[in-house]
Amino acid sequence: MRRGCISLGNIKCDECHRTIPYPERYLYLEEEGKGQRLCTDCCKKRKLVKPGSDKPNAEILFDLSSD
Numbered sequence: 001m002r003r004g005c006i007s008l009g010n011i012k013c014d015e016c017h018r019t020i021p022y023p024e025r026y027l028y029l030e031e032e033g034k035g036q037r038l039c040t041d042c043c044k045k046r047k048l049v050k051p052g053s054d055k056p057n058a059e060i061l062f063d064l065s066s067d
Contacts, residue, residue: 006023016042044060048063049063
């Protein structure tokens with residue numbers, strides 16, 4: 001299961017270990033009973049985001065499909 005969340009400032013990315021500041025978005029990824037929190041940069045590296053629009057510099061959206 002994938003959930004897009006907003007950090008309250010006390011969340012760390014489980015991949016790069018940086019603190020995700022408020023109000024930055026992160027992805028909670030749960031696979032096989034193990035949860036993982038990923039910042040937007042790590043989600044981009046794993047290709048777990050999609051563009052929110054075709055316009056340049058448009059906001060990104062998390063890919064919440066479980067494929």
